[in-house]
Amino acid sequence: MTIRVSRLAAAIALFASLPATMHAHRQWMLPSSTVLSNTDAWVTVDAAVSNGLFYFDHVPMRLTSLRITGPDGLERKPQNAATGKYRSTFDVHLNGAGTYKIAIVQSTVFATWDDAGQQKSWRGSASDFAAQVPPAAAGLKTSKMNSRLETFVTAGKPSNKVFETTGVGLELVPVTHPNDLVTGEAATFQLLLDGKPAAGLEVTLIAGASRYRDKEDEMKAKTGEDGKFSVTFKDPGMYWMNATTAPARGGGPAAGGPKPAIAGGPGAGGPGAGGPMRMPVGDRSSYTATFEVLPQ
Amino acid sequence: MRIRVPAAVTGLLTTPMMFAADLEVSVEIPRINVAEYHRPYIAMWIEKQDQSFAANLAVWYDLQTAKAEKGTTWLKDLRMWWRKSGRELTMPVDGVSGATRPPGVHPVMFRGSKAPLASLAPGAYHFVVEASREVGGREVVRIPFQWPAKSAQQVKVQGQSELGQVQMTVKP
Numbered sequence: 505m506t507i508r509v510s511r512l513a514a515a516i517a518l519f520a521s522l523p524a525t526m527h528a529h530r531q532w533m534l535p536s537s538t539v540l541s542n543t544d545a546w547v548t549v550d551a552a553v554s555n556g557l558f559y560f561d562h563v564p565m566r567l568t569s570l571r572i573t574g575p576d577g578l579e580r581k582p583q584n585a586a587t588g589k590y591r592s593t594f595d596v597h598l599n600g601a602g603t604y605k606i607a608i609v610q611s612t613v614f615a616t617w618d619d620a621g622q623q624k625s626w627r628g629s630a631s632d633f634a635a636q637v638p639p640a641a642a643g644l645k646t647s648k649m650n651s652r653l654e655t656f657v658t659a660g661k662p663s664n665k666v667f668e669t670t671g672v673g674l675e676l677v678p679v680t681h682p683n684d685l686v687t688g689e690a691a692t693f694q695l696l697l698d699g700k701p702a703a704g705l706e707v708t709l710i711a712g713a714s715r716y717r718d719k720e721d722e723m724k725a726k727t728g729e730d731g732k733f734s735v736t737f738k739d740p741g742m743y744w745m746n747a748t749t750a751p752a753r754g755g756g757p758a759a760g761g762p763k764p765a766i767a768g769g770p771g772a773g774g775p776g777a778g779g780p781m782r783m784p785v786g787d788r789s790s791y792t793a794t795f796e797v798l799p800q
Numbered sequence: 801m802r803i804r805v806p807a808a809v810t811g812l813l814t815t816p817m818m819f820a821a822d823l824e825v826s827v828e829i830p831r832i833n834v835a836e837y838h839r840p841y842i843a844m845w846i847e848k849q850d851q852s853f854a855a856n857l858a859v860w861y862d863l864q865t866a867k868a869e870k871g872t873t874w875l876k877d878l879r880m881w882w883r884k885s886g887r888e889l890t891m892p893v894d895g896v897s898g899a900t901r902p903p904g905v906h907p908v909m910f911r912g913s914k915a916p917l918a919s920l921a922p923g924a925y926h927f928v929v930e931a932s933r934e935v936g937g938r939e940v941v942r943i944p945f946q947w948p949a950k951s952a953q954q955v956k957v958q959g960q961s962e963l964g965q966v967q968m969t970v971k972p
Contacts, residue, residue: 539876539879539882540873540876541872541873541874541875541876541882541886541887542870542872542873542875543872545873658887660887661887661888662887684883686883798879798883799879800880
């Protein structure tokens with residue numbers, strides 16, 4: 505079974521360009537700066553998938569679903585984008601004051617079905633699903649992963665336009681602006697799942713430079729009924745944050761077929777933090793972000 | 801001393817007001833013996849007791865670079881000031897921004913009759929000075945004071961790295 509899945513994965517790699525072995529690997533983007541004081545500024549961003557934070561030593565993050573939103577709510581094109589062996593990199597031109605959102609949003613469908621006694625499986629973007637999986641397949645089971653990977657940078661005064669939510673998957677609503685984080689001050693964020701407060705969700709925060717310490721030293725928080733959680737950062741640095749919902753039951757027979765595809769192009773990438781290729785277990789959503797915490 | 805007398809005199813001449821308390825500060829930029837020396841960026845402001853921002857006094861930064869944008873690029877390195885006030889402003893700010901200064905003692909006078917002190921509500925405050933130097937470090941010095949002063953107050957604080965002696969005098 506393991507072997508077979510790997511072989512399948514190789515075939516699927518054409519569409520879903522990450523290997524099937526990314527168990528527990530973390531997706532991340534790392535901006536060169538998050539707080540800038542000139543209004544015609546540039547940042548460069550690395551994007552990769554790895555265990556250690558923030559080291560590119562595994563596979564690059566694909567940029568096909570990359571979307572950059574300016575403080576005016578309009579899209580900005582990444583500049584000088586390239587994907588190497590271990591990381592992707594691109595520049596963002598901050599040509600106006602305010603907060604920019606850099607996001608890779610994916611909706612990945614995983615499906616299994618029965619083809620004359622042989623089990624088939626497929627993984628790819630929601631938008632490719634209809635075209636590539638026989639709709640009337642026997643015993644078709646699907647589950648979907650909505651994953652959102654974000655980071656924020658601000659030129660001048662922080663603004664809030666980029667935090668307008670879409671109502672799909674897990675999304676972050678700032679109570680504390682993510683470019684206004686300093687050590688020793690409590691920061692509060694709200695997570696929404698499909699537009700409603702994501703209550704009782706576990707949130708993990710891990711500081712960068714993990715190579716130079718023995719323990720992961722992760723911080724855990726849990727969202728309240730209102731979807732909010734608070735965290736006080738003791739040390740400055742770059743932090744990786746992730747929350748992933750438990751699989752929602754009902755990922756069984758795809759009676760209603762897949763839900764309409766959401767944002768995220770044909771690139772597909774794979775599930776959020778973890779999620780090896782396996783049987784459909786139900787729909788899940790993940791939210792991952794990189795925050796910079798400055799010293800006081 | 802050399803500030804004190806003119807202060808009193810001009811206070812009498814130009815501001816026949818109820819109280820004309822002035823804030824006199826002197827900030828020493830230390831001479832630092834390094835191969836690559838750049839003058840520090842310096843911000844001075846007033847904070848309330850809870851450390852919330854009250855008023856800007858001065859920001860010395862690189863005004864004279866050929867490209868207008870360039871000087872503001874590093875204002876964020878005055879990171880405390882940037883978060884409390886800088887990011888809200890469009891530089892340069894009249895009466896606040898100025899060019900960087902060389903090592904030495906720099907006396908500056910802020911008149912009680914003029915912005916921002918004229919509109920500063922009576923209360924307990926801190927005078928704050930933050931210095932940040934390219935290829936160097938950063939330092940913040942805070943001095944508490946009462947405004948307006950009931951009696952003359954003079955406080956000296958010795959900086960450790962990027963600031964030398966910081967002296968503040970308030971008089972009724």
